[in-house]
Structure formats: C-alpha cells, structure tokens
Amino acid sequence: MDMMQNLKAGPPPAAPELVQLAGVHKRHGQGLAGVQALHDIDLTVAQGEMVAICGPCGSGKTSLLNIIGMLDTASEGSVIIARLLVSKMSDQARADLRSEMIGFVFQSYSLIPVMTAHENVLLPLMLRGRLDEAALEEAEQRAADLLSRLGLATQMRHYPGRLDASQSQRVAIARSLVTHPRLVVADEPTSRLDNGCVRLVMDLFARHQYEHGTAFVLSTRDQRQFSRVTRTLQLTEGRLAGTPLEARRRPLRVQV
Numbered sequence: 001m002d003m004m005q006n007l008k009a010g011p012p013p014a015a016p017e018l019v020q021l022a023g024v025h026k027r028h029g030q031g032l033a034g035v036q037a038l039h040d041i042d043l044t045v046a047q048g049e050m051v052a053i054c055g056p057c058g059s060g061k062t063s064l065l066n067i068i069g070m071l072d073t074a075s076e077g078s079v080i081i082a083r084l085l086v087s088k089m090s091d092q093a094r095a096d097l098r099s100e101m102i103g104f105v106f107q108s109y110s111l112i113p114v115m116t117a118h119e120n121v122l123l124p125l126m127l128r129g130r131l132d133e134a135a136l137e138e139a140e141q142r143a144a145d146l147l148s149r150l151g152l153a154t155q156m157r158h159y160p161g162r163l164d165a166s167q168s169q170r171v172a173i174a175r176s177l178v179t180h181p182r183l184v185v186a187d188e189p190t191s192r193l194d195n196g197c198v199r200l201v202m203d204l205f206a207r208h209q210y211e212h213g214t215a216f217v218l219s220t221r222d223q224r225q226f227s228r229v230t231r232t233l234q235l236t237e238g239r240l241a242g243t244p245l246e247a248r249r250r251p252l253r254v255q256v
C-alpha cells in the first residue's frame, strides 16, 4: 500500500475489547456474615493493554481479578470475555476458555512441589493434551527460554522447596506466559522482586504485549510498575475510581 492509500485508510482500528465488565458486584458469603467486595464495577480492557489495579489491602483487587480470570463469578452485572457472556457459559466451557486464553500469576505462586521449576512452567502446555515429539521439544525450549529471560537458567531443575520467594514468583510468571495467552491476570506479580527482577519481568510482559498482543491485568501496590503500564486504576473499598473517562491512559511503551 503506498503512502496516499495509507493516509486515506485513516488511523489504525482500535484494539478489540477483550474484557468488558458492566455493573459488576461481588458479595462473598451470605446474610450478615457476607462481605460486599466489589460495587458496580465498569471496566473495559483492550487486547494488548496493560492495566494496573491499585488499592490497599482488602480493597477487592483479588476479587476483581478472580472475576476477570473466570475463577469466580460476579454476584450481579455482566462479564464479557473475548465477546462471550461468561454468566451464560457452563462451568466446563468456562474452564476450557480459561485454559485456552488466560495465564495466571497467583499471589501465593501455587507451584506444584513435586515438579521442578521447568516442569511447573511446562505444565499448562502439557495439560492441553498429548504433545508429539516435535511439539514437546518446542514446549520444553519455550519454558527454558522464559526461565532464562527471568534470570533462572541455573534453577530450572530445582524443586519449589529449594527456591526463594523471588525465584518462586518468577517461575509463576514464566508459567503464566508459556501458552502465549491472550490475557494474563496477575495478582501482585512483583511483590517479592528486587528492582533488577522487576525490570526483567516488565520487559518480558512488554515483549508479550508486542509480539503476541497479550493483555495484562495486574493488581499491585508496587510503584515500580506504574511507568510501564498503559493504565492505572484505583480500587477503594470495592469501588473503581477514574473509569473509564478519568483513567490515566498512557501510550503503549514497548521495551524489548
């Protein structure tokens, strides 16, 4: 296409919306013992965006991430992921969609203790079904490459019991990316990392944004991430401030 045609074509189309929450409420438990964790949340995340959800302890970050990641359901409101209305899906369909398109970083890492770091990272690919020899080799290489990029080349054969908190957190991050997911949901993914490791992680996230169009929704209290995300939203007592119009939007910064 020459330059004139390019100009006539106008600006590139906006990235498609991957996550759409409207009027979402979440109540944990019943009656007087129940806790209203989220109130009337509206949130849209586009493919390739990186959104940080900030808020103090107990503000509802994990509750919100669990709904976006389809690990939990909203008490009220609509949740659309990849243009599918989540509340209309069966548990099995939700689980299939989750494993097909979402990578998770859990606050407690959730590594399998009887598997090495490398096997833990490989696991989401293995769970997709039997791999032939070539696919297995490619998967093993991909897992090793992710661990190396996160500074864990010499810990690949270590079991989680021999890993410190920073190493465990980085293994969990590598595992979240191994399937090249469309969306990564990460709960405080850099809480145990020093500055150098935060840089490695944010560089790797940016690479996946750029190469695979991955969207990220991160819960964080870590100021070190803020300059690298496209948007920062504040969650206070279950209410999201500044969405959608007042939210701080940044152009995508790719550092690969």
Ligand SMILES: Nc1ncnc2c1ncn2[C@@H]1O[C@H](COP(=O)(O)OP(=O)(O)OP(=O)(O)O)[C@@H](O)[C@H]1O
Residues within 6 Å of the ligand: 028, 029, 035, 036, 037, 055, 056, 057, 058, 059, 060, 061, 062, 063, 064
């Ligand atoms: N399964 C549950 N049952 C009952 N209450 C819950 C449950 N999960 C969360 N809550 C409550 O909901 C509120 C929001 O919790 P949530 O874990 O989502 O917040 P958070 O911002 O992620 O906190 P933290 O930073 O400590 O992880 C809190 O009052 C919490 O006690």
